[in-house]
Amino acid sequence: AQSVTQLGSHVSVSEGALVLLRCNYSSSVPPYLFWYVQYPNQGLQLLLKYTSAATLVKGINGFEAEFKKSETSFHLTKPSAHMRDAAEYFCAVSAIQGAQKLVFGQGTRLTINP
Amino acid sequence: EAGVVQSPRYKIIEKKQPVAFWCNPISGHNTLYWYRQNLGQGPELLIRYENEEAVDDSQLPKDRFSAERLKGVDSTLKIQPAELGDSAVYLCASKAGGTYNEQFFGPGTRLTVL
Numbered sequence: 092a093q094s095v096t097q098l099g100s101h102v103s104v105s106e107g108a109l110v111l112l113r114c115n116y117s118s119s120v121p122p123y124l125f126w127y128v129q130y131p132n133q134g135l136q137l138l139l140k141y142t143s144a145a146t147l148v149k150g151i152n153g154f155e156a157e158f159k160k161s162e163t164s165f166h167l168t169k170p171s172a173h174m175r176d177a178a179e180y181f182c183a184v185s186a187i188q189g190a191q192k193l194v195f196g197q198g199t200r201l202t203i204n205p
Numbered sequence: 206e207a208g209v210v211q212s213p214r215y216k217i218i219e220k221k222q223p224v225a226f227w228c229n230p231i232s233g234h235n236t237l238y239w240y241r242q243n244l245g246q247g248p249e250l251l252i253r254y255e256n257e258e259a260v261d262d263s264q265l266p267k268d269r270f271s272a273e274r275l276k277g278v279d280s281t282l283k284i285q286p287a288e289l290g291d292s293a294v295y296l297c298a299s300k301a302g303g304t305y306n307e308q309f310f311g312p313g314t315r316l317t318v319l
Contacts, residue, residue, distance in 0.1 A: 134296060134310030181247050191300065195247030
């Protein structure tokens with residue numbers, strides 16, 4: 092079975108500061124890992140995904156994440172936060188075998204302070 | 206390319222009333238998902254369709270929830286009768302064929318049961 096734990100339900104950073112959102116996963120098979128962003132009253136939008144190729148994955152809006160098998164982590168980072176980055180972020184895991192079924196973490200709400 | 210369309214966007218009903226949600230996936234996407242997102246939580250899968258066949262409905266509360274995807278395109282999710290605990294956002298997502306493709310999410314229907 093697969094599961095995801097996002098450490099910190101709320102993260103607040105200043106504009107221009109580093110953004111770090113933490114995600115740890117549990118999977119009985121090699122996982123696919125995803126980060127989604129959800130703006131208020133909108134659906135989820137894919138930021139980036141790890142599918143067993145390069146361990147450092149670059150996504151949209153300047154975000155990137157690094158897959159670390161030894162730490163079972165897939166933390167999301169952005170060097171410099173913008174006000175428009177304020178949103179809810181979800182980490183998700185999917186079994187690499189079989190159909191794609193996503194198991195989401197509880198989410199981290201990112202607040203950007205001016 | 207049009208995204209996943211859902212309607213209505215908002216629905217307020219009294220408990221014990223029926224309610225239905227509609228989803229039109231991206232054209233050509235064979236896989237369709239219904240998720241429920243409780244407040245402050247990540248989405249949880251209710252049912253997954255491959256074309257018109259429900260291939261994973263293990264999380265669907267079958268005593269009151271039903272879904273259909275006639276002709277393998279549009280889908281409807283129904284609750285009858287609704288309970289207070291059904292208040293949530295119901296998200297529809299679709300995916301093109303192939304294991305590794307991205308799920309695209311609609312904006313969701315926010316259900317409030319009074």
